[in-house]
Amino acid sequence: MPRKRLGEILIEQKVIDEDKLNKALKYQEQNRCLIGEALIKLGYATEEQVAIALSKQLGIPYASIQNQILKPEKGQNLEKIIPEKFARDNKIIPLFVENQIIAVAMSDPTDLMLLDNIRTMTGMEVQTFISTKAQILKVIDSFYQLETSLIDQAVESKVSKSDDISDSDVLTSDGKLDLDSVIMSQSSSAQAIKLVNAILKQAIAERTSDIHLEKYDEKISLRFRIDGVLHERTSPPKELFDNLIARVKILSKLNIAERRLPQDGAFSIRYQNRTIEVRVAVCPTVFGEKLVMRLLDKGGVELNLD
Incomplete structure (x- = not known):
């Protein structure tokens, strides 16, 4: 059975209609981007809606902060296996390691070059999860304990x-x-x-x-x-x-x-x-x-x- 297109899934989920899909396809052709990116940039769909639809299309689990899957396992030295700069540059976050397989959340699990780079860097096979760039960046901030957590600290500081x-x-x-x-x-x-x-x-x-x-x-x-x-x-x-x-x-x-x-x-x-x-x-x-x-x-x- 042929795989459904992302646009079809979003129409089924009543996120967009045929008219918006056609406009997004035209935008995609003019700007040479992915259809999901076109829908987001045109304001027809959110990052989360596109990620959930991609998860259904590709059969890859959706990870988010809300469903508690986008949560790196502690005590596995994940920050050393995938350094912070590589994670931030590529918008990925390591989740856990099991039986020489590293689970990674990423916004585009079809990026074969990135998957090859992860395999080369870690020496492990890769199990992919899909998430949004915004949520991945938020988890990167807290997991690698960068200055980026300073916004929350500044908000919470007492006068x-x-x-x-x-x-x-x-x-x-x-x-x-x-x-x-x-x-x-x-x-x-x-x-x-x-x-x-x-x-x-x-x-x-x-x-x-x-x-x-x-x-x-x-x-x-x-x-x-x-x-x-x-x-x-x-x-x-x-x-x-x-x-x-x-x-x-x-x-x-x-x-x-x-x-x-x-x-x-x-x-x-x-x-x-x-x-x-x-x-x-x-x-x-x-x-x-x-x-x-x-x-x-x-x-x-x-x-x-x-």
């Missing part, structure tokens, strides 16, 4: 009445934001500074091109654009939103009192001996202001954080 912090504590002599500096204060302004720094560190580690921070009626949305696709990240506390916008405005030398007109600015980051330019755009919305930061690495396309 105290300790001494406030000034820009002289976090800026270099030439005015660049120093992400390597350690902020000891626990004041509310320090918490906003810590959270902005944590967001920038995580974005750099994940090779993010754009950071979107926006306020809605009931929540704050923080999203990273990675490989052209927006991914949700830990939402900052609602009460800190204005402080975060103000902090970025100050760094960008914008008018913090102006909230009715769009503003553009820029600032520079120093992080682990690299200089990264940040272009900033702030514009008013129904619920407040929307912030977009574009990261431009002056050191080259390849960001090496080792």
Whole structure:
């Protein structure tokens, strides 16, 4: 029996209709991408919906944080078998090893070259699971214990009445934001500074091109654009939103009192001996202001954080 096409499965699952599939096929042809990527970029399907449909099409188990399959086994030295840089670069996460077979979650289990590289690196056969890039990156963050967990730490840190912090504590002599500096204060302004720094560190580690921070009626949305696709990240506390916008405005030398007109600015980051330019755009919305930061690495396309 011939394998069903991904589009057919998504139509059966009532995720898309024939019209959307035809538009996605046209987009796929024009942009030379996978049909799943086309559907996601056009906004017709989510990453999770495409991954679940691929799981059904290929007969490969779907792994997620929610079903507790996307959870690396402890005590098997998985972080040494598949190094963090390889995992992050290829959007994979090792899950467990059994009988000289390594289980790996990946967003594209049809990538034969990547599977061969994993076999060569580990000396083992590979059992594949399918997951979304966003969930894989989130598990990579916690499993390899990178700075990227700093967003959660900054969100959870408690505000105290300790001494406030000034820009002289976090800026270099030439005015660049120093992400390597350690902020000891626990004041509310320090918490906003810590959270902005944590967001920038995580974005750099994940090779993010754009950071979107926006306020809605009931929540704050923080999203990273990675490989052209927006991914949700830990939402900052609602009460800190204005402080975060103000902090970025100050760094960008914008008018913090102006909230009715769009503003553009820029600032520079120093992080682990690299200089990264940040272009900033702030514009008013129904619920407040929307912030977009574009990261431009002056050191080259390849960001090496080792």
